[in-house]
Amino acid sequence: MRKPKPYDYSDPRPPSRSQMKRDSSALQVLGGKLADLPDSALKRLALPQRLDEAIREYKKLTRHEARRRQLQFIGALMRETDTEPLARAVEDMEAGNRTQAREFHEIEAWRAALLLGDESGLEEMLAPVPEQDRAELRSRIRTLARNARTEAEKAKPPRAAKTLFRLLRELRSGVRPLGDDTEAEEGGTPEAAP
Template sequence: MTNEEDFEQLDPADQDEEWVSKSQVKREMNALQDLGKKLVALNKDQLAKVPLDETLREAIDECRRLKKGEAIRRQLQYIGRLMRLADSDAISQTLDSFEAGKQAHDAHFHRLERWRDRLINGTPSDLTDYVAAFPGADVQHLRQLVRNAQKEAQQQKPPASARKLFKYLRELAEEPG
């Protein structure tokens, strides 16, 4: 009997199964282990929002408790094995939503930093532009903060007034309106 005849004698359902290489299996296991690392890095509030079974949650808590590198590596491998049984798609989607929220927060923070820098280093028209964008701003207070920050920058002092200006800009941006 040849190999071709052996193949034909197999059950047709077995022939339809997709063959996966050992390398592909390892890549998938490493991806699950990396997902487990991300779970371990989350804070408690974020982790509470992730759909996990109790065994996986306990394994993550145990990994957080460990201090030695080798023990952490073994625990992460265990978490990777538990991830095979978990709904990794739902977990990934939850982690992606956390990342999207963080990116939006960072972008908002950077916009405020750019406004602060424009107000300190720019022209008086930048102040007018800011007041037009945020009509709830106290113009007199804003001018004072900008003047103090500019004076500190000229004297090469620590940027305490620039921090106060940024804090004020952040408060204005967070006001409902």
């Protein structure tokens, strides 16, 4: 997103109409991104009351033209607000979402490789785990992968695959994944899965 260029007051000329339109459009885009954030994130931003109310009203609207006009109003209100921290907060949240998606895809790739029988990345996954726990984890991962392949062949629900995903996610996040999953490995009812 292009940040609006602040007006340089040392320049004797006023900003051009084109520059004013670009600034207005940039504020509307930022306002739209703010409106797309969940309510919990909006509360953390501590927006001015009028801007907060306008964004909440925008979220209630369903008709295209009404939403467009409300977005213009939000852009106008943002001219009175310091947009630098808001733009930074939106960028940080978008970067966090991209990071989460990248981590999710990485875990999915690990699980897919294990389900295909490729254990070449297993040692990399187990690197942060203390040496004394690696053998047990290696065994659990192999058992879950084998059970997941069996479930897939028999067209059963993917319980072991979901348990394997949770185990890999815990490994990725640095949580010690040595809880008792024997019930899930033996075909019992696992916890809720992703």
